[in-house]
Amino acid sequence: MAFQHMSNDKALSVRGLDVVYNNAVTALSGVSMKVDPGQFVAVLGANGAGKTTLVRAITGLLFIHGGAVREGAISFGDTRIDPEGVGGTVQLGISQVPEGRMIFPRLSVEENLLCGASRRKRGPEVDADISRMFEIFPNLASRRKDTAGLLSGGEQQMLAVGRALMGAPQLIICDELSLGLAPMIVKDLFELLKDLNQEGGISVLVIEQNARIALENSDYGYVLETGRVAIEGPSAELRADKHVQEFYLGGAGDAKEAYEAVVARYRRDPK
Ligand SMILES: Nc1ncnc2c1ncn2[C@@H]1O[C@H](COP(=O)(O)OP(=O)(O)OP(=O)(O)O)[C@@H](O)[C@H]1O
Ligand SMILES: [Mg+2]
Structure with a gap:
C-alpha cells in the first residue's frame, strides 16, 4: 500500500x-x-510505569482522570500544547489510538471513521480517505454498515487506527496497540505503522509493553520505570542492552535458543 508523503x-x-x-x-x-x-519512537515500561499518563498529558486528557501537569512543558512544533484540550491537539495534527481502542460501539464502522475526521470539512477528500481506509483494512470494508461493537478485538483495533488516520495526522500515538491481539494481527498493524512512517512521512509514537515488536520497528526508544525515563537510546542499542533484555525482552537470546533447540529436536528428518 503506497502512502502519499505528507509535509x-x-x-x-x-x-x-x-x-x-x-x-x-x-x-x-x-x-x-x-x-x-518522521521519526518512529517507542516508549516501553511495565504496568503502572506512567506510559498512559504520558499519552494523556500529550493529548490534553489528564484532567478527565483527575491528573494535572505540575512542571515542565510539551510542545508540538512551535506550539505549547500542555495547556490545550484534546480538540486543540487533534487540530494541530496529533491523532491517538487510545488504550483499549475506545471505538464507539453503537455507531457503524463508517460512522466511527467519520468521527476521526471531525476536524475536517466533509467533502470529496474525506470520502476518498474513507475509501482508502477500506483498502488498507479490507476486513472493515465488508462490515462498513455494521455496528462497531460487533467487530472482533483485532477488527476494533484496525478501526481505531483507521479512525486516527482519518484525522490526517502528522503524528499518530498508539497506546498498547498489541494488547490482547493475535501475533499475526500485531505484526500486520506494526507493518502498517512502518509504511505510514516511511512512505507517508507520519511520525509515530508507540507505547508498548510488547518491547520486542516495538524495538524491532522503531528508530529510538525510551524505557519508563516508576514515572522516570530509566534508559533511552536508538532502538537497535536498546535491543542489545542487558537490562532491557532481562526485564523487557524476557532474556531474548536464551529463549530463542531454547525454542530453536526444541524445534530442531522434534523436526522430522526429511530423509
Ligand atoms: N486516574 C488516576 N488516578 C490516580 N492515579 C492514577 C490514575 N491513572 C493512573 N494512575 C497512577 O499513575 C501511575 C501510572 O499509571 P499509567 O496508567 O500511566 O501506567 P501505564 O504505564 O500506562 O500502565 P499499564 O501498562 O498498566 O497501562 C500508576 O501508579 C497509576 O496507579
Ligand atoms: Mg497504560
Missing part, C-alpha cells in the same frame, strides 16, 4: 514533565522525550 515538520517535545493525580499521586517525574518529524 511533516513538527517535532513533539516533552521537557521535564511532572504529572500528579488527585494532587497526591506522582505518576511522572522529570520526563523528557521527543519525537522528531
Whole structure:
C-alpha cells in the first residue's frame, strides 16, 4: 500500500514533565522525550510505569482522570500544547489510538471513521480517505454498515487506527496497540505503522509493553520505570542492552535458543 508523503515538520517535545493525580499521586517525574518529524519512537515500561499518563498529558486528557501537569512543558512544533484540550491537539495534527481502542460501539464502522475526521470539512477528500481506509483494512470494508461493537478485538483495533488516520495526522500515538491481539494481527498493524512512517512521512509514537515488536520497528526508544525515563537510546542499542533484555525482552537470546533447540529436536528428518 503506497502512502502519499505528507509535509511533516513538527517535532513533539516533552521537557521535564511532572504529572500528579488527585494532587497526591506522582505518576511522572522529570520526563523528557521527543519525537522528531518522521521519526518512529517507542516508549516501553511495565504496568503502572506512567506510559498512559504520558499519552494523556500529550493529548490534553489528564484532567478527565483527575491528573494535572505540575512542571515542565510539551510542545508540538512551535506550539505549547500542555495547556490545550484534546480538540486543540487533534487540530494541530496529533491523532491517538487510545488504550483499549475506545471505538464507539453503537455507531457503524463508517460512522466511527467519520468521527476521526471531525476536524475536517466533509467533502470529496474525506470520502476518498474513507475509501482508502477500506483498502488498507479490507476486513472493515465488508462490515462498513455494521455496528462497531460487533467487530472482533483485532477488527476494533484496525478501526481505531483507521479512525486516527482519518484525522490526517502528522503524528499518530498508539497506546498498547498489541494488547490482547493475535501475533499475526500485531505484526500486520506494526507493518502498517512502518509504511505510514516511511512512505507517508507520519511520525509515530508507540507505547508498548510488547518491547520486542516495538524495538524491532522503531528508530529510538525510551524505557519508563516508576514515572522516570530509566534508559533511552536508538532502538537497535536498546535491543542489545542487558537490562532491557532481562526485564523487557524476557532474556531474548536464551529463549530463542531454547525454542530453536526444541524445534530442531522434534523436526522430522526429511530423509
Ligand atoms: N486516574 C488516576 N488516578 C490516580 N492515579 C492514577 C490514575 N491513572 C493512573 N494512575 C497512577 O499513575 C501511575 C501510572 O499509571 P499509567 O496508567 O500511566 O501506567 P501505564 O504505564 O500506562 O500502565 P499499564 O501498562 O498498566 O497501562 C500508576 O501508579 C497509576 O496507579
Ligand atoms: Mg497504560
